[in-house]
Amino acid sequence: MVICRSVHWTRIRAMAAIGIAAILPLESAYADVYPVRNKGATKVQVIEQRHMPETLNGALGGPGHVVAKFSDLIQKAIAYKTAHPSETVEIRSATFRMAMNVYVGFNPANPSTYLDVSNTDFAGADSEKLLWSYCKAAQAGVKVQMIIHEKSESNVSLAAITNYLDANGGPNLSYRIVGWGEGSDEQMHNKFLLINKTRTGTTEQHSVVYTATANFDEWRAYGPVSSHNWHQSGVVLNQNSALYGAYQKYFDSALWPHAQNSNPNAFRTAMQNLHSAPGGLNYAEDADGISAYFYPYFASNVWTTSGNPVAKIMNIINTGANVTAPYVKMNQAYLRFSNGNWSEFGTHFMTDIREMALQHGLNLASPSTSNVKFVVMDADNGSSDFSPLASSNVHLNKKTHAKNFQFALTIGGTPHYYSLSGSTNAKHNDFMLKANNMIVIHEVGAAAKEVYLDFGDMFTYMFSQ
Structure with missing residues (x-):
């Protein structure tokens, strides 16, 4: 279990009603590390980062758990290599944006700063620059292999980042910068980390996949810059x-060989070949x-x-x-919803939502019908595209950067729950043109829906904003 001082927002509100919340750190409402869920042999853990104030009484270090988890996992790769120096330990990382001045509290033995983030060193030996975490490993x-899209923070050049990696990475670190173009269609938009072996204390794990919705954006002393102060999640x-092997194949066979190309054409051809080959690329x-x-x-x-x-x-x-x-x-x-090409x-999705209402006798126009609920930051058209959903169940222009879906249904009396996340937005080009990934966790039976409830807790927070 990850040590974390965060608690659920709903829990804080409940305690506030009886006067207990005043004794809790205010920042505990802004992030959450959910318990590890055992899904067969696979261990799953959801990470959340909520909206934060611009400052907190001049404090340094706010709970940027989704971003900080990258460094946290890197520390565990280092711990494994230290314990097993003769073994090969590998890190593969792909991120759309890489900021220079992001510092992370990485030491769980210091719970007051663990998983915090700031724009400066804020916890002495227990915090470090996120870029340094890669170099230290x-x-x-x-x-260490890093793929970075050419986007960087506004006040730091990409050259400053590559110079830092050149000066501090050493022979075990290699990186490739993606410069496919300036348009949205030409983005390497992934935000994931792969580590083959980690160690926490004496507990050792293998095949770590971390996929997140957050880029390495600019940070202020306490929280993200205003333009990126969004709801984020990671799994x-x-x-x-x-x-792990499926993600490694994606990285090694498509992303890494073509990251430095001047345009994405060769990458897209490689992806088409991988998807078309026997067994495909997607992980069934x-x-x-x-x-x-x-x-x-x-x-x-x-x-499709x-x-x-x-x-x-x-x-x-x-x-x-059934x-x-x-x-x-x-x-x-x-x-x-709309594009001339x-x-x-959104058009396909809402067509299926309307068909769902027809097939299952749902009056989606009624505010009391809770079968469909949406939270969206940026939809290209107006609320009419969501017809016939009740306006109370469609919350637009919200500060979320998540790419999450949840589905619950019963088949022949057995409940099924699906939780989806990753880097893929609900747009044609995110699926058909850009480099992205998506994880799906399917739980069967009412007693097994732990991950679904974790995602539901995140959704409830955003829906209430």
């Missing part, structure tokens, strides 16, 4: 070597209920059940036998 003998999975649902999707994926449109898990689950809801009680939740940064995600 390489200096400790860990093989850590380990002990699943097949899932395993016995633990875990699956993964890698983008771009090539099909006639974005709404083979490459889009949202479309796949909506198809089960609308055409599957399906009842469907529920859909979306916490999404960017949702698109292709059919958009």
